[in-house]
Amino acid sequence: MTDGAEHGAEQENPASLRVVVVDDHPIFRFGLRAALDSGEGMRVVGEAGDAQxxxxxxxxxxxxxxxMDLHLPGVPGCEAVRRLAAAFPGLPVLMLTMSQDDGSLLAALRAGARGYLVKGAGRDAVLNAVRTTAAGGVVFGAEVAGRVTSLLLGEGAGQPRRMPAPGPLATLTEREREVLDLLARGADNRRIARTLCLADKTVRNHVSNIFGKLAVEHRAQAVALARDAGWGEGEECRRT
Structure with missing residues (x-):
């Protein structure tokens, strides 16, 4: 982890908007820092390649x-957002990521992110988003803005149906229902981890708990129970 604080420049312009950048791709991080430092009244005061x-x-x-990027090595971006919300209440976090799927967007919002931009956004869009979130606003890139309302109403992909869970499905926790719904959509463990911002081991533990509660021995049986209950409908997850 590299702390890029520049105290001398800060003293020259103490009113600068202070930004920390977290992204595991050094070239992208270098370019983002250059773009932010070139913004009027803005300065990067720290950077890191992970959120450990x-x-x-x-x-x-x-x-x-x-x-911050959404998908980081070690500690996922959403978990990092939750940690920051607990340690520094009110500190705005802007997600800048490649992920455009509904599951990743909703996970970031639930974690407490104040904004969500897809990488590839122009310099001015990024600078405006940073200024808006710093001022207390909420920002969504044009690629995802149209889906935010439906996601917040519970209509997004990757979310189990809001209906009474029948039989053994009623014993599952909310997180286990999310995992099972994604299983029923065809997602593998890696895809589930990326969508819900969880560690691979955490997903494996959830799947094991689901099998135990449903008294099944393999995924096909768990998926059959979920689909019989109406879960897993909609766009299928592609294995990546």
């Missing part, structure tokens, strides 16, 4: 906004 020690980085850099 995100609380320490934020405590040292004292940013006004954190710009």
């Amino acid at each position: 020690a995100i609380e320490e980085l934020v405590a040292a850099a004292c940013p006004d906004v954190v710009v």
